[in-house]
Amino acid sequence: MATLEFSSSLGNTAPPAGIANPTIVASLEDISKTYYMGALAVEVLHGVSLEFFAGDYISIMGPSGCGKSTLMNILGCLDQPTAGKYFLGNEDTSQMLDDELSTIRGARLGFIFQSYNLIQQLNVLENIEMPLFYQGYAAKQSNEIAMGLAERVGLGDRVDHKPFELSGGQQQRVAIARALAVDPLIILADEPTGNLDTKSGAEILKLFDELHGQGKTLIMVTHSDELAERSQRWVRLLDGRVESDDRRDS
Amino acid sequence: MDGWKVMTDAILESPLTRPAAHSHSSGRVRFSLVRYKKITQVGIKSIYSHGLRSLLTVLGIVIGVAAVIAMLAVSEGASFEAQQQFRDLGASNILVKSVKPAEVEETSRQGFGPPQAIVYGLTLMDVDTIRNSIPGISNVIASRIVKKNVWNLGISMNTDVVGTAVDYPVSRNYNLQAGRFFSESEVRDHANVVVLSAEVADALFPIDNPLGGSIKIDSDYYNVIGIMEPEGFSNLGQNQAGASNSAPSRIFIPFSASKSRFGETTTRQTAGGMESETVELHEAIIQVDDQEAVIEVGEIIDQILQRRHKKVDYTIEVPLALLRQAEESALRDSIVAGAIAGISLLVGGIGIMNIMLASVTERTREIGIRRALGAKKRDIIAQFLIEAVILSGVGGLIGVVLGIMIPFIISAFWGMTTIVTPIAPVLAFSISAMIGVIFGIYPSMRAADMDPVEALRHE
Numbered sequence: 001m002a003t004l005e006f007s008s009s010l011g012n013t014a015p016p017a018g019i020a021n022p023t024i025v026a027s028l029e030d031i032s033k034t035y036y037m038g039a040l041a042v043e044v045l046h047g048v049s050l051e052f053f054a055g056d057y058i059s060i061m062g063p064s065g066c067g068k069s070t071l072m073n074i075l076g077c078l079d080q081p082t083a084g085k086y087f088l089g090n091e092d093t094s095q096m097l098d099d100e101l102s103t104i105r106g107a108r109l110g111f112i113f114q115s116y117n118l119i120q121q122l123n124v125l126e127n128i129e130m131p132l133f134y135q136g137y138a139a140k141q142s143n144e145i146a147m148g149l150a151e152r153v154g155l156g157d158r159v160d161h162k163p164f165e166l167s168g169g170q171q172q173r174v175a176i177a178r179a180l181a182v183d184p185l186i187i188l189a190d191e192p193t194g195n196l197d198t199k200s201g202a203e204i205l206k207l208f209d210e211l212h213g214q215g216k217t218l219i220m221v222t223h224s225d226e227l228a229e230r231s232q233r234w235v236r237l238l239d240g241r242v243e244s245d246d247r248r249d250s
Numbered sequence: 251m252d253g254w255k256v257m258t259d260a261i262l263e264s265p266l267t268r269p270a271a272h273s274h275s276s277g278r279v280r281f282s283l284v285r286y287k288k289i290t291q292v293g294i295k296s297i298y299s300h301g302l303r304s305l306l307t308v309l310g311i312v313i314g315v316a317a318v319i320a321m322l323a324v325s326e327g328a329s330f331e332a333q334q335q336f337r338d339l340g341a342s343n344i345l346v347k348s349v350k351p352a353e354v355e356e357t358s359r360q361g362f363g364p365p366q367a368i369v370y371g372l373t374l375m376d377v378d379t380i381r382n383s384i385p386g387i388s389n390v391i392a393s394r395i396v397k398k399n400v401w402n403l404g405i406s407m408n409t410d411v412v413g414t415a416v417d418y419p420v421s422r423n424y425n426l427q428a429g430r431f432f433s434e435s436e437v438r439d440h441a442n443v444v445v446l447s448a449e450v451a452d453a454l455f456p457i458d459n460p461l462g463g464s465i466k467i468d469s470d471y472y473n474v475i476g477i478m479e480p481e482g483f484s485n486l487g488q489n490q491a492g493a494s495n496s497a498p499s500r501i502f503i504p505f506s507a508s509k510s511r512f513g514e515t516t517t518r519q520t521a522g523g524m525e526s527e528t529v530e531l532h533e534a535i536i537q538v539d540d541q542e543a544v545i546e547v548g549e550i551i552d553q554i555l556q557r558r559h560k561k562v563d564y565t566i567e568v569p570l571a572l573l574r575q576a577e578e579s580a581l582r583d584s585i586v587a588g589a590i591a592g593i594s595l596l597v598g599g600i601g602i603m604n605i606m607l608a609s610v611t612e613r614t615r616e617i618g619i620r621r622a623l624g625a626k627k628r629d630i631i632a633q634f635l636i637e638a639v640i641l642s643g644v645g646g647l648i649g650v651v652l653g654i655m656i657p658f659i660i661s662a663f664w665g666m667t668t669i670v671t672p673i674a675p676v677l678a679f680s681i682s683a684m685i686g687v688i689f690g691i692y693p694s695m696r697a698a699d700m701d702p703v704e705a706l707r708h709e
């Protein structure tokens with residue numbers, strides 16, 4: 001496979017040392033994405049191939065406009081690639097119907113956005129419960145789960161507050177709790193600290209460290225080398241291509 | 251590469267079949283009512299947060315539904331009233347009445363000196379001619395109606411005294427409440443017997459039983475032998491020329507007694523002085539054997555009377571024809587009413603569609619978030635559709651309340667009969683809910699068809 005050669009030539013995509021039986025939770029095979037604006041076609045991703053292992057903590061980096069968000073949207077099944085294949089677990093998402101993709105997003109993936117994306121009319125608890133609601137959880141059960149997660153992100157005493165009554169850092173913690181509600185396979189975060197000051201950002205990253213410690217798979221887009229320091233693997237994009245892919249040795 | 255793809259089942263089961271991690275199978279309720287309860291709450295919240303806008307939106311539905319119910323009630327009432335009159339007057343009856351001709355009024359006003367008696371109206375000769383020249387007439391009941399003060403000791407009232415034949419109650423479907431009507435022999439004997447309408451009986455005999463009592467008219471006493479049922483809606487046939495046509499009070503004496511006690515000429519007070527008039531018969535009920543022939547017989551009677559009378563001093567009423575007219579106009583009314591109601595429901599529906607489209611645009615980002623968190627297209631459709639249905643349903647409910655109140659107000663202030671049948675509110679409400687669905691579908695589909703990424707980017 002050409003893709004395999006290509007990606008391995010870039011460097012260290014081998015499974016993390018010390019994990020005996022590494023599991024691939026997601027793999028991109030020669031993904032490209034073209035946006036059409038009228039007659040104009042702009043290819044934003046040019047044949048990206050990546051594999052992600054269970055329990056990994058990955059930072060995706062690169063200059064503005066290089067295609068990080070585009071890649072994240074594809075990884076999150078919010079967008080479909082123009083060409084190439086995206087396997088989530090052992091399933092080819094390009095073959096899936098809209099309803100199945102919805103279920104994947106709701107049941108297997110957790111999103112954290114730069115701008116939090118909480119629903120303003122709903123309070124903290126209701127926001128955290130939302131993914132559970134769409135998975136058909138009973139009210140009592142989803143309530144319990146949401147309460148537990150609110151406490152875990154340090155907002156146990158704010159559950160009936162509306163998003164606009166919270167600070168940016170607190171809102172982002174609600175969003176993290178919401179992303180964790182269905183116990184997802186992968187947590188996807190696109191510049192999760194982009195709107196936050198250093199202190200709030202640090203709190204968020206502390207939460208990420210905890211999640212990583214618990215064996216969750218995290219994929220995070222960030223501009224900051226400092227923040228990326230905490231992860232295990234760094235994927236650098238440049239103009240829609242994987243420029244480098246490095247792993248912490250240890 | 252294949253070697254690396256070792257699938258640890260615990261993590262990589264199909265996301266579509268893998269049960270959600272926190273749930274027990276019993277705790278999971280797919281497509282449950284809980285799900286729709288939650289969506290309904292979302293809809294109510296959104297409507298509530300735009301209170302005034304929502305209220306204005308549903309105004310069209312409110313008006314439409316209220317109009318449907320109110321107009322149905324009015325036309326139902328009108329047709330009931332028409333049928334009531336029709337029943338009172340009889341399907342196979344023709345009613346001929348004397349009417350003071352217009353020109354006579356003027357000549358009498360010009361004259362000075364003692365009042366001259368005006369002669370007009372139906373005569374016994376007319377009635378005989380009609381009876382003899384038209385086949386298929388089974389009976390003719392001729393009546394004289396004179397306004398008199400009637401007395402029971404100290405109590406008196408002014409009422410119509412109807413001198414008539416024994417068949418009168420039968421011909422008018424007008425039954426006795428107590429006692430009996432007078433007999434053929436009493437008519438022959440010019441007997442001083444009287445049958446009171448329920449209203450007169452109540453007024454003159456507030457305490458005593460009227461039966462066996464007697465009343466005084468002019469200087470004669472009459473024995474009360476019967477009391478009629480209270481009258482229904484119909485006052486038709488009661489009004490003598492110039493007499494009040496609202497008070498249904500009247501009393502009945504034998505035709506012969508009326509003629510011999512009161513004479514042919516009656517005098518009454520008018521604005522311009524005293525006025526005398528000579529009217530032999532005030533009304534005649536002509537009963538026809540075959541109901542099919544009633545309208546035709548009515549026309550023949552008109553021809554006969556035209557030949558015999560120089561002036562138009564009579565009217566002919568054919569209840570069946572009146573009923574047909576009433577039915578026709580009721581139908582026309584309900585078509586107009588239906589059109590008005592339909593238009594306002596349509597306007598209401600468009601209003602709802604407009605507001606739903608605005609709501610969808612306003613909440614584009616919310617839609618994106620919900621989609622990103624696992625909402626299927628049908629979840630989004632359900633959310634907005636339920637909101638539209640709640641809007642139109644609330645409008646419908648307000649409309650039903652108004653629509654039931656309006657007929658009461660119409661009845662109270664204009665004295666029209668209105669009937670709210672239970673089907674009308676149910677029908678109107680169902681239509682309003684349907685409007686919600688029909689006009690909510692397009693905005694909901696628009697919401698569901700949004701691209702999640704695009705929707706999330708929306709500010």
Ligand SMILES: Nc1ncnc2c1ncn2[C@@H]1O[C@H](COP(=O)(O)OP(=O)(O)OP(=O)(O)O)[C@@H](O)[C@H]1O
Nearest residue numbers: 035036037042044063064065066067068069070071
């Ligand atoms: N819907 C779209 N239509 C057309 N072009 C798009 C669309 N979305 C993204 N692009 C283009 O694709 C390129 C990559 O965009 P993307 O948002 O992935 O960049 P990014 O790496 O996330 O940048 P940033 O760091 O600023 O967030 C950009 O040049 C952008 O203009």
Ligand SMILES: [Mg+2]
Nearest residue numbers: 068069070190
């Ligand atoms: Mg971006």
